[in-house]
Amino acid sequence: MSTTNNLATVRAQIDELDEKIQNLITQRAGLATEVAQAKYAQETKPVFYRPEREVEVLRNVIARNKGPLSNETLTRIFREIMSDCLALQQPLKIAFLGPAGTYSQAAVYKHFGHAAQNIPLQTIEEVFREVEAQTANYGVVPVENSTEGGVNQTLDGFINTSLKICGEIELPIHHHLLANVDKVEQIQRIYSHQQSLAQCHHWLNSHLPQVERIAVNSNAEAARRAFNEAGTAAIAGQMAADIYQLRIIASRIEDNINNTTRFAVLGQQEIPPTGGDKTSLLLSTPNQPGALYDLLEPFAHNQVNMTRIESRPSRQGIWEYVFFVDIEGHIQDAPIVNALQTLAKYTGLIKHLGSYPRAIL
Amino acid sequence: MSTTNNLATVRAQIDELDEKIQNLITQRAGLATEVAQAKYAQETKPVFYRPEREVEVLRNVIARNKGPLSNETLTRIFREIMSDCLALQQPLKIAFLGPAGTYSQAAVYKHFGHAAQNIPLQTIEEVFREVEAQTANYGVVPVENSTEGGVNQTLDGFINTSLKICGEIELPIHHHLLANVDKVEQIQRIYSHQQSLAQCHHWLNSHLPQVERIAVNSNAEAARRAFNEAGTAAIAGQMAADIYQLRIIASRIEDNINNTTRFAVLGQQEIPPTGGDKTSLLLSTPNQPGALYDLLEPFAHNQVNMTRIESRPSRQGIWEYVFFVDIEGHIQDAPIVNALQTLAKYTGLIKHLGSYPRAIL
The missing domain is CATH 3.40.190.10 (Periplasmic binding protein-like II)
Incomplete structure (x- = not known):
């Protein structure tokens, strides 16, 4: 068979696939609209963006994937489809540390797709403020290993905010x-x-x-x-x-080729367990010998895996230091409940910053 | 039925749809890989990007669309899917007038999707040069009504280039x-x-x-x-x-709310007819009375619709003016063939800049 014939056959097959893909995406958008109507009928202030649901969809996508498209490519396509379906119900406004073209914006696109509306702001404080004021639905702030600095402003923001971390985004950084x-x-x-x-x-x-x-x-x-x-x-x-x-x-002159910046998604929601979660806590302890050890013991005792701990001088005068702790699991998981009960005896402040699905890719 | 039950049912339906969508996209990528292998087997320098084919796919998408997603959204999703499938075969390098964040880059994303590699350049001349040198596969340059200027550089570029216009992109511009x-x-x-x-x-x-x-x-x-x-x-x-x-x-202070910039896609390919094409020509005429009229008559006579004519002083000294003419149809269409045969009697220069599918949206 000639290439031309072959090509015509394959293109006809692709046309058939495209028609089916379009039908299904259209059905999906229709269902999303139904969900919205049901929510509007029953709730006064319905919340349409459900991180726990998005992460479920994307985990399924990755679990099913046998190639040739990469997990990155497929999750990007599905992020966009979800982003488009969501925009039919409520176009999300996302605040982040600008200017446009920074890694923060790349993180916004990666997590929320291109149908979301971008609000670049000049400081991390403003990102917190705009989400608190509900001018933006969500905010994206760098948490650790950022190449742009800003980690400390984020940690300081966590101390005073009433917002919850409702997601994390990991972005490979190349210098x-x-x-x-x-x-x-x-x-x-x-x-x-x-x-x-x-x-x-x-x-x-x-x-x-x-x-x-x-x-x-x-x-x-x-x-x-x-x-x-x-x-x-x-x-x-x-x-x-x-x-x-x-x-x-x-190109790519960073010493560690796995160089990654981690971002937090700030919002008003508490996210239910998804089976693959992380929890961020803010703890403080009086400045006395053995205090830090007392802080860590209950986690170890309850076999809660701690993925990160970082200390910051407190600005409130009462406590010398506050500790940002990330652990694996959800705040509703029994081991974490137990650890926090014990911890309450030793520490003056336990603030739950959020439990949220682990970053997908 | 409670909202929760309803929601669970709808989500299960969405999961089923997603699985099917993913299967189909994966099959599509597999077929694209087959096409690539067939081409590699038979051609020494296979060309994977086929504008005439992409436009066919997108026209089908729009023809099938009955909502709720907009034509813009659906064509964007399919652009991305095609862009991803194409990148499996050959990631395209696209040169354009930088910096990033300009309308030109938005045009690149709109036409080539996010899987293409961006090459922002400092001048329109460089865009022509990089595509001529095949450092970039395609170039995107503003042609008319640009807010960034640059139209004249593009027209001057057309005069000397061996490149063909193989697509057009229309982008709404808001000030x-x-x-x-x-x-x-x-x-x-x-x-x-x-x-x-x-x-x-x-x-x-x-x-x-x-x-x-x-x-x-x-x-x-x-x-x-x-x-x-x-x-x-x-x-x-x-x-x-x-x-x-x-x-x-x-916002949106432009006097004409339909304000649009038109971009040309530059490449090495001649694009076959698609049934909805435009043709760009460069014509010149000696500076004598009635010359312009002679130039236009053959198009009118053959009922070829002219969508645009623009004159530029020639830099080559022989001809006072050159004319850029856009007409509806493909260079292989009989009325255009006839018009150009007549025209050849009156004009010293007829350069075919390209025949290409009309912009989709």
């Missing part, structure tokens, strides 16, 4: 050396955020040991300088390269 | 008044590209008649100035507002 030079030898200075400089420490030591490194506020600011000053380079991501039209001199 | 002021009264100056100022002429005259208007190179530049200078505003799009974190003081 590139960006400059508008013809030869690497022309680079006299490298700008970047101090975290990014640190994350590319080994690469810089072995490739550009003599070049001055200067820490600036953000990688976007570094790229802006590399754009304006001759003989300078920036370490930043693809988006900064695009925005400031800098050439990628060396 | 907003952007500023970081508390009250409109604080605005003393408004920056924007002269085309955008012109497009918002009536609105400005009725709302801010006393405020000075200053034309700058691009709307992005205008937004940058509004960000840096107190008491100034910019007229620009949503993306500029996001990037420079400016407040939208008044």
